[in-house]
Amino acid sequence: MEKERKIAVLPGDGVGPEIVEEGVKVLKQAGEQFGYRFHLHFGWIGGCAIDRLKQPLPQETLRICMDADAILLGAVGGPRWDRNPPEHRPEKALLSLRKELELFANLRPAKRFPGLENSSSLRAEVLKGVDLLVVRELTGGIYFGAKFTEETPQGLQATDTLVYREDEVERILRRAFELARGRRNRVTSVDKANVLESSRLWRRVAERVAREYPDVELEHMLVDNCAMQMIRRPASFDVIVTENMFGDILSDEAAILTGSIGMLPSASLGGGNRGLYEPVHGSAPDIAGEGVANPAAVILSVAMMFRHSFDDEEAARAIEASVTQVLNSGARTMDVAAVGDLALSTDQFGDRVVEELKKHPREPRVPVEAMM
Numbered sequence: 001m002e003k004e005r006k007i008a009v010l011p012g013d014g015v016g017p018e019i020v021e022e023g024v025k026v027l028k029q030a031g032e033q034f035g036y037r038f039h040l041h042f043g044w045i046g047g048c049a050i051d052r053l054k055q056p057l058p059q060e061t062l063r064i065c066m067d068a069d070a071i072l073l074g075a076v077g078g079p080r081w082d083r084n085p086p087e088h089r090p091e092k093a094l095l096s097l098r099k100e101l102e103l104f105a106n107l108r109p110a111k112r113f114p115g116l117e118n119s120s121s122l123r124a125e126v127l128k129g130v131d132l133l134v135v136r137e138l139t140g141g142i143y144f145g146a147k148f149t150e151e152t153p154q155g156l157q158a159t160d161t162l163v164y165r166e167d168e169v170e171r172i173l174r175r176a177f178e179l180a181r182g183r184r185n186r187v188t189s190v191d192k193a194n195v196l197e198s199s200r201l202w203r204r205v206a207e208r209v210a211r212e213y214p215d216v217e218l219e220h221m222l223v224d225n226c227a228m229q230m231i232r233r234p235a236s237f238d239v240i241v242t243e244n245m246f247g248d249i250l251s252d253e254a255a256i257l258t259g260s261i262g263m264l265p266s267a268s269l270g271g272g273n274r275g276l277y278e279p280v281h282g283s284a285p286d287i288a289g290e291g292v293a294n295p296a297a298v299i300l301s302v303a304m305m306f307r308h309s310f311d312d313e314e315a316a317r318a319i320e321a322s323v324t325q326v327l328n329s330g331a332r333t334m335d336v337a338a339v340g341d342l343a344l345s346t347d348q349f350g351d352r353v354v355e356e357l358k359k360h361p362r363e364p365r366v367p368v369e370a371m372m
């Protein structure tokens with residue numbers, strides 16, 4: 001019997017619509033192969049929603065997201081809206097969506113793909129064996145603390161506050177330890193405990209949670225050192241868990257371990273199965289409309305949707321293997337192509353992934369009667 005799933009699709013701004021189209025192609029193909037009936041509901045978000053409906057996250061968009069089993073998002077933002085007041089910036093939509101749906105755990109895996117050994121600005125030997133997961137706290141910290149600007153006798157003064165409650169730290173740490181159990185049993189908790197009070201709380205909570213996971217090794221690392229070690233010996237990391245802003249910065253850095261930010265997918269999860277799936281990159285205004293953006297990040301985000309929202313590891317792996325095979329064949333977009341290589345366009349890359357995926361038929365299941 002077909003499994004029915006409602007999916008909110010939010011292409012957004014810049015390269016968002018171009019890459020999401022490829023993600024949807026792959027989603028539909030995987031759905032057909034792995035027995036799903038998808039109901040796709042498209043919505044406006046970000047700058048395009050401001051232009052049409054005067055708000056970055058229209059009520060109708062929030063409604064279809066609340067009603068969905070999973071959300072697929074492209075990207076929001078662009079120079080056109082950069083002078084808007086904070087409540088009317090495209091990015092506000094993303095922050096509100098994460099907060100409204102309580103998607104506190106942001107998973108950002110960075111893995112070395114065979115075939116892309118020479119696409120990074122780092123040496124291939126440094127990148128050998130890289131397979132790490134940044135677990136970023138997504139609904140707290142400096143992003144969501146009180147912020148204001150005020151007049152002082154010396155001029156304007158701006159304030160952002162970084163607040164973490166114990167329970168917020170505990171749930172993200174616990175998620176990181178759980179994820180490490182399915183990987184190489186190592187957690188690096190990244191903070192700035194030599195300076196920040198919130199980081200000292202973070203460290204205490206990490207140590208307490210670690211006692212419940214004696215099979216998982218915990219190390220603490222200061223964020224400045226981590227930024228350096230990540231490019232010095234990236235293969236030594238397994239799970240990196242950290243607060244909201246450190247995670248934002250470290251995950252863009254991790255992108256370079258894969259070769260391009262166009263390779264980095266993400267899943268934002270809360271307590272249940274519903275998740276928001278989006279590339280780590282932004283709207284890439286410098287290449288928007290040219291049909292050259294790498295759609296791999298959004299396609300790999302679709303794989304994460306199967307894994308985390310539909311509990312379907314088989315479909316997730318088939319999509320990931322298809323991306324790997326396309327890259328292995330030498331086909332790639334401009335951002336990871338070697339100088340002189342003929343690069344594929346966004347839609348050509350998506351089509352190649354769909355073709356590969358068709359070669360991964362679902363394993364025939366042994367009927368229950370036949371097993372008895």
Ligand SMILES: NC(=O)c1ccc[n+]([C@@H]2O[C@H](COP(=O)([O-])OP(=O)(O)OC[C@H]3O[C@@H](n4cnc5c(N)ncnc54)[C@H](O)[C@@H]3O)[C@@H](O)[C@H]2O)c1
Binds near residue numbers: 019
């Ligand atoms: N999740 C999101 O929606 C999200 C994430 C990050 C930034 N943003 C927004 O995007 C806008 C642009 O931000 P930025 O320029 O700092 O970051 P960006 O990630 O959009 O682009 C950084 C660089 O990476 C390249 N790049 C990004 N995605 C690519 C892809 N798929 N294929 C090939 N190259 C790719 C771009 O061309 C650019 O040179 C800003 O308004 C920012 O707020 C949105």
Ligand SMILES: CC(C)[C@H](C(=O)O)[C@@H](O)C(=O)O
Binds near residue numbers: 077094095282
């Ligand atoms: C667009 C912006 C609000 C967002 C963030 O900082 O979380 C982006 O950089 C990301 O990494 O998803």
Ligand SMILES: [Mg+2]
Binds near residue numbers: 252280
């Ligand atoms: Mg970011």
